[in-house]
Amino acid sequence: MWAMQAIGYVRSPYRETRQVPKGLGAKHEAEGILEIRAEFEDGLQDIEGFSHLFVIWAFDRAEGYSLVGTPPSDDRPHGVFATRSPRRPNPIGLTVVELVSREGRMLRVRGIDMLDETPILDIKPYLSSVAPERLRRGWLEEAEGRAAGKR
């Protein structure tokens, strides 16, 4: 077992889960702040050179977990490790954000889908992408296809 602490908190326009865009075609354009605790500010040195960051955070308002569930983007159940469900064995969230600017220990970012006051566990530089032509997105592509067929 590993004990994880908050290195900072998310400042987000979303205060409740239902405010966060979900489901097929949801866009995450919201801006917010990653406020890093003063004791960890030195760890941000040179982060402003990166355009995108991985933010690893805690689903602190999720309770328990379900191994199988039906996500907002589909009407069929899938395993938790094939979804971004908050109800996971370890309550870890992962979001790729665009770094807009840094002021001291405040990182202004775009693309957040976390609630206000979400605890941040780690930040890492986003270094490379998988080429789009090599990416398969499983049940999500199928759900998108069915949704397109209904339109």
Next chain:
Amino acid sequence: MWAMQAIGYVRSPYRETRQVPKGLGAKHEAEGILEIRAEFEDGLQDIEGFSHLFVIWAFDRAEGYSLVGTPPSDDRPHGVFATRSPRRPNPIGLTVVELVSREGRMLRVRGIDMLDETPILDIKPYLSSVAPERLRRGWLEEAEGRAAGKR
């Protein structure tokens, strides 16, 4: 504080840190197995439809942390949140792997950079990439530029 448990373990050809390719131009082509614990196998339903996965894991052999350090890919120090250093406030690792095949609770994957027996904390589907033309890679690009200039 959040307590995290292992949902499984990595089976890797790397038994020691020095065996893992590091530094500029390091390629991670190694194949290995993500062996998920039997009690979590149901959470893998439909994961085989995804070509790439995020693996979130624990640096279980790292001790303590440094807020600033010099990575293998540069001769200059950078903040820990701008690097993939194992010595982080929360010992969390993140690797994007390609899913080659699934047999029950064993996921054969390509692109691992973890040591054998590394505890896995979470697995998520890789759903989208940042367009390469929008990606800036900060100090790493500068280090690559200096290395190219020396050749």
